[in-house]
Amino acid sequence: MKLNLKFQGFLTVIILSLLSGNLLAKEPPAKTNFYRGNILYEKGKYEEAIQEYEAVLSRGLESGPLYYNLGNAYFKANLLGKALLNYEKALRLMPRDNDLLSNYTYARSLIKFSSGQDQGRGFAGFLKRCLARVSVDELSLILAVIYYAFIILIVLSIYWIISKRTVSSAGSALIVLFFLLLAGLIAKNRQYDNEGLIIAGEAPAYYEPHQEATLHFNLFEGMKVKIIQCKNSWCKIETRDKKSGWISKNDFELF
Amino acid sequence: MKKFYSFLCLFWCGLYLLNVPCFAQEISFAASVNTSKVSLGSVVELNLDFTGASNIAAPKLPEIEGFDSRYLGPASSISIINGKTSSSITHMYHLIPLKTGVFTIPSFSIDYKNKSYSTEPITIEVIKGSVRGSGSGAESSVISSEDLKNSIFLRLEVDKKIVYVNELIPVRLKLYIKDLSVGEVEYPDLNQEGFLVEPFDNYEKYRDVLNGVYYDVVEFPSTAFALRPGELLMGPARLKCNLLLQRGPSRRRSPFDDMDSFFSGFDSIFERYQRYPLEIVSNESAVFVKEPPAAGRPRDFNQSLGRYTFSLQADPKEVTVGDPITLRMIVSGRGNFKTVNPPELEFGDSFKIYAPKAEQTENSKMFEQVIIPKSENISQIPSISFSFFDPEKESYQTITKPPIPITVRKPEGRDKGRIDDYSIIGRPQEPSGQRDIIFIKEKIGDLRKQGAVLYTNPIFIIFQLIPLFVVIALFFYVQKIRRLRTDPRYARRLQAPAKAKKGLEEAYLCLRSNDAKKFFNSVSRTMLRYFSDKLHLPIGSVTSESLNEILAKRGVSEGVLESIAEILAKCDMARFAPLDFSRKDMEYVYKNMREIIDHIERRRI
Numbered sequence: 001m002k003l004n005l006k007f008q009g010f011l012t013v014i015i016l017s018l019l020s021g022n023l024l025a026k027e028p029p030a031k032t033n034f035y036r037g038n039i040l041y042e043k044g045k046y047e048e049a050i051q052e053y054e055a056v057l058s059r060g061l062e063s064g065p066l067y068y069n070l071g072n073a074y075f076k077a078n079l080l081g082k083a084l085l086n087y088e089k090a091l092r093l094m095p096r097d098n099d100l101l102s103n104y105t106y107a108r109s110l111i112k113f114s115s116g117q118d119q120g121r122g123f124a125g126f127l128k129r130c131l132a133r134v135s136v137d138e139l140s141l142i143l144a145v146i147y148y149a150f151i152i153l154i155v156l157s158i159y160w161i162i163s164k165r166t167v168s169s170a171g172s173a174l175i176v177l178f179f180l181l182l183a184g185l186i187a188k189n190r191q192y193d194n195e196g197l198i199i200a201g202e203a204p205a206y207y208e209p210h211q212e213a214t215l216h217f218n219l220f221e222g223m224k225v226k227i228i229q230c231k232n233s234w235c236k237i238e239t240r241d242k243k244s245g246w247i248s249k250n251d252f253e254l255f
Numbered sequence: 256m257k258k259f260y261s262f263l264c265l266f267w268c269g270l271y272l273l274n275v276p277c278f279a280q281e282i283s284f285a286a287s288v289n290t291s292k293v294s295l296g297s298v299v300e301l302n303l304d305f306t307g308a309s310n311i312a313a314p315k316l317p318e319i320e321g322f323d324s325r326y327l328g329p330a331s332s333i334s335i336i337n338g339k340t341s342s343s344i345t346h347m348y349h350l351i352p353l354k355t356g357v358f359t360i361p362s363f364s365i366d367y368k369n370k371s372y373s374t375e376p377i378t379i380e381v382i383k384g385s386v387r388g389s390g391s392g393a394e395s396s397v398i399s400s401e402d403l404k405n406s407i408f409l410r411l412e413v414d415k416k417i418v419y420v421n422e423l424i425p426v427r428l429k430l431y432i433k434d435l436s437v438g439e440v441e442y443p444d445l446n447q448e449g450f451l452v453e454p455f456d457n458y459e460k461y462r463d464v465l466n467g468v469y470y471d472v473v474e475f476p477s478t479a480f481a482l483r484p485g486e487l488l489m490g491p492a493r494l495k496c497n498l499l500l501q502r503g504p505s506r507r508r509s510p511f512d513d514m515d516s517f518f519s520g521f522d523s524i525f526e527r528y529q530r531y532p533l534e535i536v537s538n539e540s541a542v543f544v545k546e547p548p549a550a551g552r553p554r555d556f557n558q559s560l561g562r563y564t565f566s567l568q569a570d571p572k573e574v575t576v577g578d579p580i581t582l583r584m585i586v587s588g589r590g591n592f593k594t595v596n597p598p599e600l601e602f603g604d605s606f607k608i609y610a611p612k613a614e615q616t617e618n619s620k621m622f623e624q625v626i627i628p629k630s631e632n633i634s635q636i637p638s639i640s641f642s643f644f645d646p647e648k649e650s651y652q653t654i655t656k657p658p659i660p661i662t663v664r665k666p667e668g669r670d671k672g673r674i675d676d677y678s679i680i681g682r683p684q685e686p687s688g689q690r691d692i693i694f695i696k697e698k699i700g701d702l703r704k705q706g707a708v709l710y711t712n713p714i715f716i717i718f719q720l721i722p723l724f725v726v727i728a729l730f731f732y733v734q735k736i737r738r739l740r741t742d743p744r745y746a747r748r749l750q751a752p753a754k755a756k757k758g759l760e761e762a763y764l765c766l767r768s769n770d771a772k773k774f775f776n777s778v779s780r781t782m783l784r785y786f787s788d789k790l791h792l793p794i795g796s797v798t799s800e801s802l803n804e805i806l807a808k809r810g811v812s813e814g815v816l817e818s819i820a821e822i823l824a825k826c827d828m829a830r831f832a833p834l835d836f837s838r839k840d841m842e843y844v845y846k847n848m849r850e851i852i853d854h855i856e857r858r859r860i
């Protein structure tokens with residue numbers, strides 16, 4: 001019996017060690033980088049923390065907290081543009097995270113000549129505000145649910161379980177909602193495709209795409225711009241107040 | 256009524272008296288001809304115009320080489336436009352060419368009120384043959400492409416040939432038209448690399464003399480400014496319009512007739528006119544563009560060029576820490592307001608500064624800038640200066656506005672609604688008043704591939720496709736069930752092979768038990784039922800003859816028909832005649848029946 005107990009204990013230790021070893025071996029290095037970055041951040045070594053977080057990104061992986069932490073590290077390293085860029089990326093993945101929203105709005109308030117966010121008025125503004133609170137994946141799921149509801153409606157209509165009138169009114173409502181949200185999804189994707197953020201301290205916008213051109217206006221770190229077209233190492237951008245000019249590709253980064 | 260007339264008389268007298276001083280206007284004297292090229296046998300109209308006076312006698316023309324002259328008479332006019340009165344008199348002459356060659360109509364001089372006025376000399380070419388626009392014969396003559404060039408052309412006039420980068424350049428495009436009807440004139444297009452040209456959006460029409468010839472002129476004014484230094488070419492500008500030419504049998508063949516195939520789609524505005532689209536290209540104009548000098552350039556110079564004044568207002572002047580103050584900086588005067596940028600505010604850390612809002616009018620540009628004092632210790636808005644380059648004086652100018660005293664109060668128990676803290680409205684304020692970011696996340700969350708979105712996930716896509724396929728399948732299934740219920744022909748036809756299969760199984764069992772009677776009964780029943788269902792016939796009407804007739808029409812081969820007849824005959828014999836059939840016979844019948852059914856099914860009869 002004693003031997004049995006001893007043997008059982010030995011077996012437990014072996015299994016546990018094997019399991020823990022197995023777990024450690026299975027833990028992706030990406031996560032290790034992340035936790036190492038957190039430790040470095042806590043120690044105030046922000047540049048090194050940035051390197052660790054960036055190492056995860058260089059593996060082609062991403063997550064909301066990763067971008068959030070990276071944004072925080074950049075913020076602490078006094079790189080406001082990069083911080084905002086990562087907060088924006090984090091917002092794509094966790095748009096309702098209170099910590100993120102707080103840090104993002106605070107960082108935005110530090111932009112030179114910032115005039116706050118304007119998402120428009122009326123129904124379009126309401127829609128934009130609603131869509132800003134939902135991630136692309138969530139929006140895809142909502143669309144899938146509407147699609148399933150529509151399919152169920154069709155099935156019910158095939159068997160004449162519900163009246164034709166109900167089918168047509170509920171079906172129309174679902175179709176309208178579906179296309180409205182689909183338009184939102186497309187707009188959201190397009191926004192990510194052609195919007196960028198100034199990462200240089202000051203980015204001069206010229207009338208023409210070369211260094212000798214006349215200066216039109218200046219952009220500052222953290223400002224959002226819409227990319228219209230690119231030519232060699234220059235891109236034509238448009239600001240929120242519809243001013244456009246050519247800036248160097250090094251001065252901004254795309255979302 | 257009388258009273259009304261007397262009032263009207265008084266009114267017109269008063270108006271006339273009021274306008275009397277206007278008659279003392281500037282006098283001009285000009286000579287013009289209706290064409291610069293004329294054929295022998297035609298005439299040239301020579302007009303001597305006196306503007307500003309109507310009481311000048313016709314001057315006697317001297318002898319003009321190559322021409323005989325004839326005085327036609329005067330034509331005077333008085334016009335009142337916007338209260339301004341102008342008078343003019345035109346003395347008209349006919350010049351009759353006497354020989355071919357190039358001749359010059361000399362300058363004419365007259366003395367009026369102790370002042371001498373003279374005209375410019377005019378050159379006229381006299382040729383043999385007919386020329387469009389030569390005197391009174393113009394209407395019936397043809398247009399040559401050379402004539403078209405002389406009759407309608409576009410001139411680009413740039414007032415300044417040497418300018419600075421960003422300096423405003425007045426630009427005028429003049430469309431000259433002579434002896435032509437032109438319609439649907441579009442605004443000219445002058446897209447120019449190196450220049451930014453304001454779009455043309457207005458025009459003025461008048462008559463003008465160019466090289467002694469009268470033209471109808473449409474002038475399009477605009478402004479431009481150069482974007483880079485160097486010797487730049489402005490132009491050519493392009494203008495589109497329609498040339499209106501009279502139709503009719505009297506019209507002779509013109510060069511445009513060759514272009515008919517190109518413009519086959521045109522239609523006439525009026526029945527008598529035909530439209531020919533024209534694109535007129537102007538001349539080019541060289542402009543030398545230089546940079547404002549580097550010497551003496553103020554540090555805050557921000558590409559503003561012109562002659563400006565600068566004013567500054569601040570409102571309100573008494574605020575609490577965190578409250579906004581609006582600075583209104585107004586730049587007014589003459590110059591290129593497009594490149595006027597707001598003055599740079601060098602306030603250090605004492606104010607939070609927001610992006611300025613610009614509002615531009617024709618002669619001024621106003622920048623509204625919101626600033627927020629960060630501390631109650633601030634007592635003034637520091638001085639603001641605006642620098643620009645004056646191209647007329649060729650020097651930099653700086654206007655500095657002195658500091659504006661303000662009163663900034665300490666906030667009293669107010670901790671929300673401040674613009675700089677708009678982000679945390681509705682959240683509890685940090686007690687220290689100083690903000691920082693919220694700490695990092697401990698967990699990495701759901702790691703996933705960068706850029707991977709749910710809607711591109713294959714599993715997600717499959718899940719979206721499954722219900723679609725289910726619905727489609729369901730739809731066809733329901734349709735089939737409904738058809739089976741409502742269409743007996745379809746139902747019977749569909750069920751025929753299944754029933755035949757059952758009959759074959761039954762016959763096979765009889766074959767194995769070597770029971771000939773039962774076997775032939777089963778075969779007969781199976782065959783008749785199969786063909787009855789397949790051909791939607793009552794079972795009683797299925798006979799060897801009827802099958803032969805129907806199946807032959809549907810293209811069943813003779814051999815198969817014979818086999819069917821043979822099987823049915825054998826069945827009848829077995830059932831009704833006391834004949835013995837061997838197992839071999841039964842196997843033969845069974846095999847044949849199988850083949851027949853297979854054949855019918857395969858051929859979808």
